[in-house]
Amino acid sequence: MQEDTVDSDADRRSFLTRLSVGLAGLIGAVISLPPIGYVLSPLVRKPPRKWRDVGSLKQFPMGETKLVQFQDASSTAWAGDTAKTGAWLRRTGESEFIAFSVNCRHLGCPVRWIKDAKLFMCPCHGGVYYQDGEVAAGPPPEALARYPVRVVDGNVEIETSPIPLTTNDVA
Amino acid sequence: MNAIKSILRWLDDRSGFSDVVLPMLRHVVPDNARWWYVFGSATLCAFMVQVISGIALATTYVPGGEAAYESLLYITNEAPLGNLLRGMHYYGATAMVILAIIHMTQVFLHAAYKYPRELNWMSGVVVLFVVLGMSFTGQLLRWDANGVWSVTVAAEMAGRAPVVGPAIAHAILGGETVGGSTLTRFFAIHVFVLPGLIFAGIGLHLWLVLRHGISEMPNPDQPVEPDTYKEDYESRLEKTGVPFWPIAAWRDTVFSVAVMALIVGCALFFGPPALGTSPDPSDINANPMPDWYFWWYFAILSMLPPELETYVILGLPVVGLIGLIIVPIWSNKGDRSPSKRPWAVGTVVFGFTALVVLTIYGYKKPWSPDFGVEPLPAQLVGSSDPAIVHGAQLVHQKGCMYCHDVDGYGGHRGPELSDIGHRLNRADLIIRINNGGYNMPSFAASLTAAELSDMVAFLQTRTNSSRQVVSDSTGAAAP
Numbered sequence: 172m173q174e175d176t177v178d179s180d181a182d183r184r185s186f187l188t189r190l191s192v193g194l195a196g197l198i199g200a201v202i203s204l205p206p207i208g209y210v211l212s213p214l215v216r217k218p219p220r221k222w223r224d225v226g227s228l229k230q231f232p233m234g235e236t237k238l239v240q241f242q243d244a245s246s247t248a249w250a251g252d253t254a255k256t257g258a259w260l261r262r263t264g265e266s267e268f269i270a271f272s273v274n275c276r277h278l279g280c281p282v283r284w285i286k287d288a289k290l291f292m293c294p295c296h297g298g299v300y301y302q303d304g305e306v307a308a309g310p311p312p313e314a315l316a317r318y319p320v321r322v323v324d325g326n327v328e329i330e331t332s333p334i335p336l337t338t339n340d341v342a
Numbered sequence: 343m344n345a346i347k348s349i350l351r352w353l354d355d356r357s358g359f360s361d362v363v364l365p366m367l368r369h370v371v372p373d374n375a376r377w378w379y380v381f382g383s384a385t386l387c388a389f390m391v392q393v394i395s396g397i398a399l400a401t402t403y404v405p406g407g408e409a410a411y412e413s414l415l416y417i418t419n420e421a422p423l424g425n426l427l428r429g430m431h432y433y434g435a436t437a438m439v440i441l442a443i444i445h446m447t448q449v450f451l452h453a454a455y456k457y458p459r460e461l462n463w464m465s466g467v468v469v470l471f472v473v474l475g476m477s478f479t480g481q482l483l484r485w486d487a488n489g490v491w492s493v494t495v496a497a498e499m500a501g502r503a504p505v506v507g508p509a510i511a512h513a514i515l516g517g518e519t520v521g522g523s524t525l526t527r528f529f530a531i532h533v534f535v536l537p538g539l540i541f542a543g544i545g546l547h548l549w550l551v552l553r554h555g556i557s558e559m560p561n562p563d564q565p566v567e568p569d570t571y572k573e574d575y576e577s578r579l580e581k582t583g584v585p586f587w588p589i590a591a592w593r594d595t596v597f598s599v600a601v602m603a604l605i606v607g608c609a610l611f612f613g614p615p616a617l618g619t620s621p622d623p624s625d626i627n628a629n630p631m632p633d634w635y636f637w638w639y640f641a642i643l644s645m646l647p648p649e650l651e652t653y654v655i656l657g658l659p660v661v662g663l664i665g666l667i668i669v670p671i672w673s674n675k676g677d678r679s680p681s682k683r684p685w686a687v688g689t690v691v692f693g694f695t696a697l698v699v700l701t702i703y704g705y706k707k708p709w710s711p712d713f714g715v716e717p718l719p720a721q722l723v724g725s726s727d728p729a730i731v732h733g734a735q736l737v738h739q740k741g742c743m744y745c746h747d748v749d750g751y752g753g754h755r756g757p758e759l760s761d762i763g764h765r766l767n768r769a770d771l772i773i774r775i776n777n778g779g780y781n782m783p784s785f786a787a788s789l790t791a792a793e794l795s796d797m798v799a800f801l802q803t804r805t806n807s808s809r810q811v812v813s814d815s816t817g818a819a820a821p
Binding site: 210211213214217218238240241243244245246247248249250251252253254255256257273274277278279280281282283285287288289290292293294295296297299301302307308309310312331332333334336337338 | 406407408409490491494495497498499501502507508509511512513515516517518519520521522523524525527620621622623624625626627628629630643644648651709710711713739740741744745755778781782783784785787788
């Protein structure tokens with residue numbers, strides 16, 4: 172009789188312990204899952220790409236490389252200047268252009284076009300690229316990334332794109 | 343008067359101050375540490391400065407897009423005491439990082455992390471890494487061009503991780519590019535997440551100090567024996583121990599006052615770090631540079647062979663964290679005295695030497711092109727031959743001097759050219775300039791034959807390294 176009471180008391184305690192721990196876990200999950208999903212939502216919600224007008228054909232002399240600026244695809248109302256992206260736009264033909272991302276392929280710093288040397292140079296770790304974007308010197312593992320570019324009704328348009336990431340994934 | 347006394351007595355009785363808190367303050371500590379143990383409490387004092395000045399700054403700072411920069415300008419230039427507060431927050435952060443590292447070094451040298459204080463050390467290491475996280479996110483909240491590019495570099499580094507890299511990069515940016523959602527994330531991390539972790543970590547750290555007592559100064563004749571340590575410690579403390587409050591604590595308060603005076607003094611005399619240009623990611627004239635805490639890391643990343651880079655970027659923080667955490671697991675008993683632990687002393691000496699040397703390199707950054715280099719003055723060109731004079735202009739104009747030092751003018755990415763006329767003949771120079779070489783671009787496409795000829799003519803006159811009058815190793819073109 173005595174034994175039974177002790178046993179059932181122990182059962183009751185262990186059941187209540189498990190119940191409370193389980194319920195506390197449930198509370199934890201319910202209050203933390205929505206915030207985690209909210210914080211990670213930019214990973215799933217990809218903004219649609221947009222074509223941005225960066226100027227008329229005649230602003231870009233043949234063979235020259237000029238800095239153009241355009242708005243990102245996902246500009247929030249409060250982003251202001253931070254929603255801008257730059258690109259080095261090089262005219263290679265009557266209606267042919269190359270739009271280089273300004274991000275160095277080493278660690279993403281903004282490369283500068285050195286007109287007289289016909290080189291792109293990065294201020295961070297000294298990456299250098301030729302005018303066609305190929306690596307000329309320094310640590311960058313890849314050529315400068317390019318944005319899609321087109322000419323519509325005499326205007327040059329660049330398609331918004333994610334920041335080019337140099338990954339180690341096999342393409 | 344009696345009424346006040348009885349209210350205080352009531353508060354004391356109901357809150358348990360005399361029963362619980364006073365014994366903690368008066369817990370017995372070894373009497374021989376004297377000034378050695380002031381660094382931990384001074385770190386805590388610097389943290390207080392951060393909390394208080396941070397809250398004040400957060401009442402004005404706007405963590406969003408363009409407005410952040412405008413609000414920083416307002417805090418710095420217009421708000422009463424704003425400049426002082428920004429300065430206190432900056433130098434407080436500097437003090438906190440330095441003091442935490444000194445504190446850790448002292449604990450390491452005295453092997454205070456050994457039994458039973460292993461978890462004190464581990465919790466301290468975690469807090470140190472969170473503090474470094476605060477430094478990085480805090481640098482970003484100074485949302486100027488440097489801030490924008492620091493986020494970009496962080497995202498690019500994270501993007502190197504296998505498989506999940508791009509996802510982490512986009513989670514850092516709050517999207518696929520820097521934009522309106524980027525800064526707000528770092529604000530939340532800097533103001534809520536990391537401070538919460540620091541409060542929790544310091545709470546645990548202090549609780550453990552009370553639980554295991556403050557360690558004595560190391561004695562070469564008293565190695566730590568886990569079986570008998572606690573008994574021996576208690577019995578020694580009974581004979582020679584003193585109450586922490588106020589016998590030992592006064593040194594902590596005096597030193598903390600000195601630290602605080604230094605923080606406020608620096609804020610008053612040097613002011614906060616200058617704001618850069620506005621946070622416009624399309625402004626390519628930015629010259630991104632981390633705050634000084636990370637110059638050593640910046641230097642490592644710049645000098646590594648590219649094929650090792652990914653492993654170091656991703657591995658060094660992890661290896662550093664794990665390596666420090668396992669110190670007390672590695673060795674939790676035996677000698678504490680530095681005189682019997684030459685490897686520990688060697689580790690500290692090597693570590694600090696490496697840190698200082700790398701930090702200096704990170705500041706000088708000889709691997710970066712010197713975009714601001716000025717043309718060579720006529721007396722250094724030293725010739726009136728039009729070809730040579732033109733060649734000297736070309737060496738500047740075509741960007742050679744961004745990377746090459748010529749008689750004290752120019753960058754240090756490539757070899758110095760002050761005596762290149764001795765090292766290469768005309769034919770070699772032409773081949774090298776046309777074809778490029780290791781880490782040097784080919785200039786064949788950007789030079790005409792006449793330009794190349796003039797440039798080579800000029801370079802052949804560079805035959806005397808002693809002509810170097812200005813040898814500014816930062817590469818800045820000091821006249």
